[in-house]
Amino acid sequence: MEKIKFTFDDTGESVDFYVLEQTKLGGSTYILVTDSRDEDAECLILKDVAPQADVESIYEIVEDDTELAAVSKVFEELLEDVEIELE
Numbered sequence: 058m059e060k061i062k063f064t065f066d067d068t069g070e071s072v073d074f075y076v077l078e079q080t081k082l083g084g085s086t087y088i089l090v091t092d093s094r095d096e097d098a099e100c101l102i103l104k105d106v107a108p109q110a111d112v113e114s115i116y117e118i119v120e121d122d123t124e125l126a127a128v129s130k131v132f133e134e135l136l137e138d139v140e141i142e143l144e
Contacts, residue, residue, distance in 0.1 A: 058075045058077065058094070059076045060073055060074070060075050060076075061073070061074055061075075061076060061090075062074075063116065072092065073092070074090035074091065074092055074101075075090060075091050075092070075093075075094060076088050076090055077089045077090065077091060077100065077132075077136065077139070078135050078136055080128070080132065080135060082128055082131055085104055085105065086104070086105040086114070087103065087104050087119070087128050087131075087132075088102070088103050088105075088116065089101075089103075089132045089136075089141075090102075100141065101118055102118070102125060102128050102129060102132070103116035103117065103118055103119065104118075104119050125143060126143065129141040129143060
């Protein structure tokens, strides 16, 4: 499980996340991350919103319910033993 560090531009605060899976859907790249290795950990689905010409990725939390439901189904299929519960 790859560990990556995210830094928030507005506060400069850094948070470590573990990447569970990555996928592309509709031309956009999404990653499923968690802040813990525990089995019942909470996870986030992040979308790369950086222009394709950029070398670095810029991720935002997916908040649109329709987009979130579609991407979570893809991740559940990729990770057969994972169930994503939407809040």
